[in-house]
Amino acid sequence: MNREGRVTAMLEASALVKRFGTAVALDGFDLSVAAGEIAGLVGHNGAGKTTFARVTAGLVTPDSGLVRVAGMAVTRSRARVRPLLGLAPQELALYPTATARENLYVFAGLYGMRRGEARHRIGQLADALVLGEVLDRRVRDLSGGQQRRLQAATAMLHRPRVLLLDEPTVGADPVTRDALLAAVRAVAADGAAVVYTTHYLPELDTLNATLAVADHGRVVARGDRAELLATVPGRAVVDFDEPPPSVTAPPGSGVEIRREGSRLTITAPEPAAVLAPLLAAHPGAAAHLRAIELRPPTLDDLYRRLVSA
């Protein structure tokens, strides 16, 4: 899969800029997502994630830059692009007085699906998203998690080629989340490019998603999770039953050593490689060793590192 390739990208945003008054929502936002790829888009509130989704959906016109879907510019080919897009916005956007089934039917109809075709697809999605028992209940009577799943279903009904999910699991319980993530994986396996915006970084592991970190209106890191994680130092947490030896890291080594009470925390690209000679050099301390825990870098660590940088 060529994640950054111009030829295979189903969704390609380049140099997007969008200002709302003096606030800069997008400031040179670049993102390419290939068919079949799930791109996890993370970033703090106001990083530009939602504005990017709205620009891609044609709801906001960028001041400059371009979004292409299947090679077509969103701003110039709206009528041809819209059938290819599925959007589940951050806020719930459903008809509360209508039933779940009625909500699904209207969105199916808006995407040109005939009644029989829609009925079949609604059945599939109801099974996948565990909505079968609530299809004939009014949306206002559904739980928050059920509403979230329903909203995602309305975006997936017409088998979009690009699926934009903006924080779809906010407030969702674990069962809801699992069902939704499985459905998203299925959509991607079907060949869709998925942009999955979230604050819950472990979800990206479940989705086997690539990562895009947004900060101040631009993507500051993009790529495979493992490759990006390899750039983040891991930690070794060493507990002693007395104060740890007083050791310092050589300047410029990229190693950080911190003492807190009886704990020594070593942050380094390969903390185990630092710890072994350290203990060898302090045999007295080694005798008082109580526990060693090696903590590989997490997506949270990566995110904090990128955003703080």
Place this chain on the structure above:
Amino acid sequence: MSLRPGVRLAAEVRHQTILLARDPGPMIGYLVMGLLLIAATRPLYVALDRLTAAPAAAGTDQAAAGMAVMFSLFALKVGAAHLLNERTWHTWDRLRASPAGFGEILAGKALPIFVAVLAQQAVLFGVSAAAFGLHPTAGWPALAACALAWSACVLFLGTGAATLARTPAQLSAAGDIFALLTAVLGGAIVPVDLLPGWLRHVAPASPGYWALDAYHCALTGTPAQLGRPLAVLGVFALAGAAIAALISARLRAPSLSARLRPVR
């Protein structure tokens, strides 16, 4: 799939009909109030006719036509509220992001409301005919033509109101004032001839005036007399459509649409 406007329109019409049916209270209320007021005000208008030596049936005509005009204006609020709901429920952006064009979306939402307003007038005139002997001298088709033209006016005015209002409270207040003003100026409550002079002068500026004129022509005149009021109602409808289209075009500009999002 984008080449199926019929499917999209049918889906939108079906859905809007469901939404109207789920919340029938306001429409039923405006229908019942209309019927009650026809029954309550008819003796007053009949007595007034005796004083002015008008034909005996004119009192019934005034009551039925006046209430039909006034309560269709109130029903306008129901339609406008349904359009406004799309924004408060955040579904408006979902509709805009779909392949459905702006005109398709508005048409899909407006058609069921148009039918509801027509049905309201049909019931008001039908009950007046059955209970009070109302009989349009120009014929029922002429009366139906008036109802169609007036409903179209009401629809376009409601569309404009819905796109301008930002909150249900704004819509409710502005809708009440507009409905009452248009009805009073049109002579729906007090016949225009009995209004104060300054109101009589501005009355023709109200679409309600021409609706009442059209209804009176259908009820007591001939089909030939309908030409002028129906033409004026047509102009009002076109003007309303133009305003709605203008507002719609501005709403299609995403930045303005974002600014018009409801205050939460």
